[in-house]
Amino acid sequence: MNLCVVGTLAYDTIETPFGRAEDALGGSATFIATSASYFTQPVGIVGVVGGDFSKDALAFLESRGVDTSGVEIQQDGRTFRWSGRYHHDLNMRDTLDTQLNVLATFDPKIPEQMRGAEFVCLGNIAPALQLKVLDQMTAPKFVVCDTMNFWIEGDFDTLREVLARVDCLIINDSEARLMTNDPNLIRSARTIMEMGPSILIIKKGEHGALLFSTDGIFSAPAYPLENIFDPTGAGDTFAGGFIGYLARAGEVSESNLRRAVIYGSAMASFCVEQFSLDALKELTAEQIRARIEAFRTLSHFEHEEVSIGDTAP
Numbered sequence: 001m002n003l004c005v006v007g008t009l010a011y012d013t014i015e016t017p018f019g020r021a022e023d024a025l026g027g028s029a030t031f032i033a034t035s036a037s038y039f040t041q042p043v044g045i046v047g048v049v050g051g052d053f054s055k056d057a058l059a060f061l062e063s064r065g066v067d068t069s070g071v072e073i074q075q076d077g078r079t080f081r082w083s084g085r086y087h088h089d090l091n092m093r094d095t096l097d098t099q100l101n102v103l104a105t106f107d108p109k110i111p112e113q114m115r116g117a118e119f120v121c122l123g124n125i126a127p128a129l130q131l132k133v134l135d136q137m138t139a140p141k142f143v144v145c146d147t148m149n150f151w152i153e154g155d156f157d158t159l160r161e162v163l164a165r166v167d168c169l170i171i172n173d174s175e176a177r178l179m180t181n182d183p184n185l186i187r188s189a190r191t192i193m194e195m196g197p198s199i200l201i202i203k204k205g206e207h208g209a210l211l212f213s214t215d216g217i218f219s220a221p222a223y224p225l226e227n228i229f230d231p232t233g234a235g236d237t238f239a240g241g242f243i244g245y246l247a248r249a250g251e252v253s254e255s256n257l258r259r260a261v262i263y264g265s266a267m268a269s270f271c272v273e274q275f276s277l278d279a280l281k282e283l284t285a286e287q288i289r290a291r292i293e294a295f296r297t298l299s300h301f302e303h304e305e306v307s308i309g310d311t312a313p
């Protein structure tokens, strides 16, 4: 197994301008593992759920080639719950409620067969738990970390310890600004990279994503969609496609990183078309390939020399 994912398995209650879903399957690890499973299998998933977590959801993950033996089931506990409301501008959302439940006392134990994974994705979860996972990995080659405002505001000191130990951080633009207290994304990126990660991805919702590395900056567009139903999980689905692609490719080169950003963006574009994980349940390789091709044409142009500024007759 060359990819291990840790994060939340959750029930989400979501309100968007187009509808409402109660107790929909969600969680950072659920989205990441499902998305990554389109590129590499098996994917190891580590997390915790309560006795109320549906067996069908675990069966679904298994059907996607996800090894769920690292999901602890606390029979007398309640699964993590999150509730959010999206604005008319779907890039904006308010968290209405976060109930840690079983997560509050979770002590992750990585099953033996996952410890040697070279690719590790520390999905959005308490930074202290991300550290406990890292401590148990024996041969990490590329560690990606995600987080959110809840942890940036709630436990930044521990998050800094995580950042010092990861290769790549994935966050959105508002989180980058929050983390550095700087409105400028380019300066924020430099400040964050000084905290540890040599690679940084800043997601900008429907405006695409920026990849910062020692080679410079790469800008990926977002797929222009007419119908976005539910952005929940888009960031995690991006992370899953990104690390899934890299785990499949095996080598973390600049060109693979750039392609991985496009694969992540393509997977996220599917995720937002339906509620919860619905769109990620049965994608075909052909659909993914077609969307990658659409990304390629979206920002392709033929360069042609013209003499600029030479307007004299």
Ligand code: AMP
Pocket: 008, 010, 011, 012, 025, 026, 027, 028, 081, 082, 098, 124, 125, 126, 148, 150, 151, 231, 232, 233, 234, 235, 236, 237
């Ligand atoms: P995203 O839209 O990519 O930011 O991810 C949304 C998912 O993250 C939802 O399915 C939630 O269950 C999960 N989530 C929300 N808040 C947290 C949190 N504080 N820690 C971990 N996971 C969370």
